[in-house]
Amino acid sequence: MRLALAQINSVVGDIDGNAARVVDWLERAREASADLVLFPELVVTGYPPEDLLLRPGFVRAARAAVDTVAAAAQGITALVGAPLFESGKLYNACFVLADGAVQTVYRKHHLPNYGVFDEDRYFEPANDQVLIDLAGTRVGLTVCEDIWIAGPPASELGGAGAQLVANISASPFHVGKDREREDIVRRAARENGVPVALCNAVGAQDELVFDGHSVVVAPDGEVLARATGFEEELLVFDLGEAGPVAPQVDDLEQMRRALELGLHDYVSKNGFGDVVIGLSGGIDSALTAALCVEALGADRVHGVSMPSRYSSDATRGDAERLAESLGIEFREIAIEPMVEAYTGALREHFAGRDSDLTEENLQARIRGTLLMALSNKFGWLVIATGNKSELSVGYSTLYGDLAGGFALIKDVYKTDVFRLARWLNERAGGELIPVSIIDRPPSAELRADQRDEDSLPPYPALDKVLEAYVELDRSREELSQDGFDADVVDRAVGMIDRAEYKRRQAPPGVKLRPKAFGRDRRTPITNRWRS
């Protein structure tokens, strides 16, 4: 039997467009003489459709689109993910299309409702086994989570005669997820004693990236075929033979590709043309701009330097050199006139008070306002440049450096910002990002001689605490037992908890880590728990 895994990029809500895309790739699979073609989970609606699923008209349109696709399924069988409304209940379903019609439907058993998932909110779980026979092969059907949960249905399909287990997925990315997913597929193949083929979605939806990496694994754990990550692909494979196996890439390269795909899809699916970035001469904005150029092309990226009296000649020069190196449009707008206007307007109100965080935030907000003005006038999307370390501890200004439509690197720790910048230079074979930017100690330059380390623990120590506290839910006590410096833990945990209100108003950005802020980590703002 010849199998095709159509790892394609849907757009949430674009039911007609998605159906047309499915038909297009179905034709390609037929041209490749495939007997069976798998499409991703909920490919017709895009994943996750969230509360669109509560609108009856949306569910009806998705069902009608399945029939449209079915009409094209001639001389090939297709597994297509879409919602199914039946007897007053909604299911996350895998439609089996052949001979121009829906032949049967498998309904997902295990509904993930943790992390970024909310499937219990929309769907009913089912428990019927579905196996289909084609080209002399018996195929057992599953949808995504069904093979992640040990036991039935994933463990029982071999016993029911399956010679292949098919899984349609919309499995979102975090660093290393491709390997975790293959381990799961490997377990299912071993348990059933038959190959398992997983077709994953690719593309980005708001904060989530779907990384593709569709795969077929033999019962002995060997990878028989693997699609590449982060792009559309039709993986064609003859059962019982060796297929194409795309190489795996390391963590840094995964992050780079996920960030670029996440940005590209947010911009293009929302109909934006160009983006604009405030270039401070620091490493966060440098990395952000470099990623934007790779994702969109230099002619769609605009850099703006907005120096103040605290900006050094070195950072101003670096901002301009970066723009040159990236080949992007560059302009400079000094913020001093606005600083003076605000300072004058507030003088009598602030009389007798020392300069403090207020004056620092003011500069950041003037920059945010200027970027938004450029955005309004030219239709450019503002890309915010804050990283995960800053966002964790609240070392950022609401409506200032947090202003923007998309916060590209919000899930990248500062230590990874450095690693990624070096990796981009290594790939480019030169100083895509000037080395002076990478080597300079981080500073917000909002007052004289400021350094991040005046206000924060050193990033290597901070990032380790953040990972343990934010992503692994270790308590303050446990962190001390883990050997973390008690002072760093106390400072970090207090700052993280107090900054929740800022994160709520931050723009969306690409999820890269097992637990990002956002739908992964639902923490109350009003919260007196301090452990």
Added chain:
Amino acid sequence: MRLALAQINSVVGDIDGNAARVVDWLERAREASADLVLFPELVVTGYPPEDLLLRPGFVRAARAAVDTVAAAAQGITALVGAPLFESGKLYNACFVLADGAVQTVYRKHHLPNYGVFDEDRYFEPANDQVLIDLAGTRVGLTVCEDIWIAGPPASELGGAGAQLVANISASPFHVGKDREREDIVRRAARENGVPVALCNAVGAQDELVFDGHSVVVAPDGEVLARATGFEEELLVFDLGEAGPVAPQVDDLEQMRRALELGLHDYVSKNGFGDVVIGLSGGIDSALTAALCVEALGADRVHGVSMPSRYSSDATRGDAERLAESLGIEFREIAIEPMVEAYTGALREHFAGRDSDLTEENLQARIRGTLLMALSNKFGWLVIATGNKSELSVGYSTLYGDLAGGFALIKDVYKTDVFRLARWLNERAGGELIPVSIIDRPPSAELRADQRDEDSLPPYPALDKVLEAYVELDRSREELSQDGFDADVVDRAVGMIDRAEYKRRQAPPGVKLRPKAFGRDRRTPITNRWRS
């Protein structure tokens, strides 16, 4: 049997404080000679604790606090809500405390996972019936949703010998929810042929308000006792006799009280002192300021007028008159110097371009920046003044009028803003809010002779469409069939869908409606569905 319903206000995460509060009210119930006292659902952790429940240390601390409370339960039986971790699973539990110890535990059967609820994310459902005997009365236990779902366990407790059904709840408010809740209690009482006593939480947590309105209903549907709404109360009641029945209040008064409680608790639970509000002379900021004064007292509220060249003498005068009427501190900061500074800085960049929305947003962002500067310098919480109609269609400026820590009236339609303003004046017996503010046609005053109705459908028509589309999930097609003006529908629906990205960055505010923006309505930003 003498029953006490302790309708108290917990703080999420404040386990020790909540436990102390429970012990305090338990003493009061004992002093009132109650045999049984009910506390709200998850009273020990506060509701909803969200992802704090994923931290083992948090769950352990809550369990330890139950033992602390149990030690105080002497000469009285108490029903106390807290999480229970047992055999690797977490339950939403009702602990029965008596004779200084935990006597037994009921675990919630039905876990709500729709609207604002995510209980499937945290808890396992249980299915064991628990009845306890005390003071010669057999009492069947339930937790919140257990009586909202028809059938067991709520329908079977009478058959199992219950002479009273007790329900501990954390049931959030929307307008009219007290009546809906009583209908549910009435059904449960009728089905079981015994009285049902529901003890609800009171107080606010981020966007949610818990309205209290604890109630005891007889099998014939008569309300035997009812606590008041929106404040703590110990409702004491002898089974078989008539108890105190607080009167119900109308929708407007409910909205007023919910808004004031929501603001009060957000401010006090997060440790803020004063608040600051930009006063435009328009009705949104006037209503917001008046509600803040009622919730916090005039000495904690600061008003700032920030006129531009487009501000009329009438609105400037009204802002000042409002501050006088409310007795709040007032200051004026003209924004013209900042407008000129920005305009000058952007002149060469905007050369050859017409004035447009950019210049309007700029004014709003200057005001947002000034308010945030006052907030930073004096520690005041900025209260944003946008209403639900504006937030729905995106008629608001990110980082401008949407800037703030709390958006008090974000779930109040513009037509209700007018009704509430008149109601506040009626209660005050005079012009708390100057009538000239209420009578003036709405304008953002961001350009010459601007009126909201130049850009938006008239509010009475718009609000009806918003309610149907946003809260009832009616499609564009259905709205036309419902008889709505097709042009209004098309304009409104397009604007609503496109404004999702703004709502994501809006501050939290009080949920008043059956479906608010936020956790009630989870809509993708990237979304091509347009029906």
